[in-house]
Amino acid sequence: MSLPVEAAEALQTFQNAAGWEQRARLLMQFGDRLPPLSDADKCEANRVHGCESQVWLVGELRDGHWQFAASSDARMIRGLVALLLLRVNGLNAEELQQVDLPDWFNQLGLSRQLSPSRSNGLNAVLKRMNELAG
Structure with missing residues (x-):
């Protein structure tokens, strides 16, 4: 894919x-660029x-492709969510179900940043995206 x-x-x-x-700094910058909800x-x-921090997510289907927007009260989570949005925005429902979250953050070199609670939180965000798309 x-x-x-x-x-x-x-x-x-x-x-x-x-x-x-440097990756941690980039992560913060991506979070700071997330358009506010x-x-x-x-x-x-x-x-x-399912997130320890507060995370809000809205999704909209445009011409068969999903566009999500999200925000969080935690800066680190905002960065991680921003990177997840880059990965999923523009996908259709079927492609969305095939997104491998651990693999994506591993490729970014951010696996270390994914504590179990953050990982669960991001999985909850992806699950919610799939529910919206379902």
Whole structure:
């Protein structure tokens, strides 16, 4: 399965990063660039359960392809979610189900950043995306 263009660019950026600190900085920058959700979107119905931090997710189907937007109150999670969005935005429902989350963060060199609770949280976000797409 080929990567969306923006995901491929992000992957290149992370793979060119010199070491862990630079990747951590990049992660924060990706999170900071995430467009903010409106207060109306930050409602209980859009909250992803299973995350220690608060994460909100909205999705919209455009011409058979999904576009998601998300936000989190935790900066590190915002960065991880931003990278997940790059990986999934523009996919159809079938492609979305084939996304391998551990593999994606492994390729980015961010596996170390995925504590079990963060990993569970991101899996909950991906699961919610699949529920919306289902």
